Amino acid sequence: MGMMQQVTRRIDPLMRMLVAAILLASLLPVSEALRPAAQAVSDAAIFLLFLLNGLRLPRGEVLRGLKHRRYIVPVCLFVFAVMGMAGLGAWQAAQAFLPPLVALGFLFLGVLPSTVQSATAYTSLSGGSVAMSVIAAALLNLLAVFVTIPLFTLLAGGQGAGLDFAVLQKVALVLLLPFILGQLLQGRFGAWAQEQRVLVARMDRSAIAIAVYVAFSGAVREGLWERLDLADWAAMGGVVAVLLALGFGGSWALGGALRLERAERISFLFAGAHKSMAMGAPLAAILFDPAQAGMIMLPLLVYHLAQMLVSAPLASRFSQA
Known part of the structure; x- marks a missing residue:
C-alpha cells in the first residue's frame, strides 16, 4: 500500500485533471462560436508548456546521455520504430471493429515518446537509474518534435494529417519557437524554473488539460459517446493490453539482450513502455481538428491509465528484489 500511495501522490494529479477535462467537455463542450477562441487559448497553453520545457532541460544532460549510445540509441529505436x-x-x-479515427489513434499512440514524470517516478521507486531515466525522457521528448509528426x-x-505548410508553420511557432526561447533564456530563468517545481508542474498539467478539454469538446459535439458502445470500449482495452504487453515485455527483453546493468x-523498461500524454495532447491539438483529436486521443488516454496500473506492482516487485 505504501508503494501505491507514493505513486498516487506523484502521478495522479495529471490523471485527475484529465478526467476533469473530459467530464467538463462531456457536460459543457466549447460551442462552435467560441471554438476559435478556445483553440487560441489551447495554443497559448501549449506554447507556455514548451517554453517551460526549454527552460528546464539542461543542455549538458542531453550531451551526457548521448555518450551512452548502448542505452540511448536502442531506447530511441524501440520507442519510435x-x-x-x-x-x-x-x-x-x-x-475492422472500431471507428476509423479511434483505430488511427493506435498509430498515433505508437509513435509518441516516453513520459518524463511517471517513467522517472517508477524508475526511482524501483531502484533504477534515475539519471538515465531523466536523460532518456528528455531526449525522447525533444526528438518527438522532429520525429513523431513525420513518422505518423x-x-x-x-x-493521417498531412505535413503541409500550415502544419509545419504551427509546429514551428507553437512547439519549436518556445522551446528554443526557453533554451536561450535558460541562463537567466533556468534556476527559477528548477526552484518553482510545484508551480511549473501545475502549469504543465493545466496546459495539457486545456488541450484535452478543447479536443474532447469537438469530439463530444460530433457524437463521441453515442458512437462508442461497451463492445467498442472492450475492444479498445484489448488492443491496449496487447500494446502494453509488447511495450513492457519488449523493452525488458531488449534491455537484457543489451546486457545493461x-x-x-x-x-530502459519504463522509458520504452510508457507513452506521454504531455506530448500527445499538444501534438494532437496541432495535427488534427478538435473533433478528430478527441477521438484519436482515446487510445492514448486508456494506455496512459493502464501503464500506471501495470507499473505500480512492477515497481513494488523490483524494489523488493
Whole structure:
C-alpha cells in the first residue's frame, strides 16, 4: 500500500485533471462560436508548456546521455520504430471493429515518446537509474518534435494529417519557437524554473488539460459517446493490453539482450513502455481538428491509465528484489 500511495501522490494529479477535462467537455463542450477562441487559448497553453520545457532541460544532460549510445540509441529505436510499427499493426487490425479515427489513434499512440514524470517516478521507486531515466525522457521528448509528426504522416499515408505548410508553420511557432526561447533564456530563468517545481508542474498539467478539454469538446459535439458502445470500449482495452504487453515485455527483453546493468535495465523498461500524454495532447491539438483529436486521443488516454496500473506492482516487485 505504501508503494501505491507514493505513486498516487506523484502521478495522479495529471490523471485527475484529465478526467476533469473530459467530464467538463462531456457536460459543457466549447460551442462552435467560441471554438476559435478556445483553440487560441489551447495554443497559448501549449506554447507556455514548451517554453517551460526549454527552460528546464539542461543542455549538458542531453550531451551526457548521448555518450551512452548502448542505452540511448536502442531506447530511441524501440520507442519510435518498434512501438511505431506495433501501432501501425494495431491501427490496421482495429479498423475492422472500431471507428476509423479511434483505430488511427493506435498509430498515433505508437509513435509518441516516453513520459518524463511517471517513467522517472517508477524508475526511482524501483531502484533504477534515475539519471538515465531523466536523460532518456528528455531526449525522447525533444526528438518527438522532429520525429513523431513525420513518422505518423509516413505510416498513416493519405489517411493521417498531412505535413503541409500550415502544419509545419504551427509546429514551428507553437512547439519549436518556445522551446528554443526557453533554451536561450535558460541562463537567466533556468534556476527559477528548477526552484518553482510545484508551480511549473501545475502549469504543465493545466496546459495539457486545456488541450484535452478543447479536443474532447469537438469530439463530444460530433457524437463521441453515442458512437462508442461497451463492445467498442472492450475492444479498445484489448488492443491496449496487447500494446502494453509488447511495450513492457519488449523493452525488458531488449534491455537484457543489451546486457545493461540492472538499474539501467529498469530505466530502459519504463522509458520504452510508457507513452506521454504531455506530448500527445499538444501534438494532437496541432495535427488534427478538435473533433478528430478527441477521438484519436482515446487510445492514448486508456494506455496512459493502464501503464500506471501495470507499473505500480512492477515497481513494488523490483524494489523488493
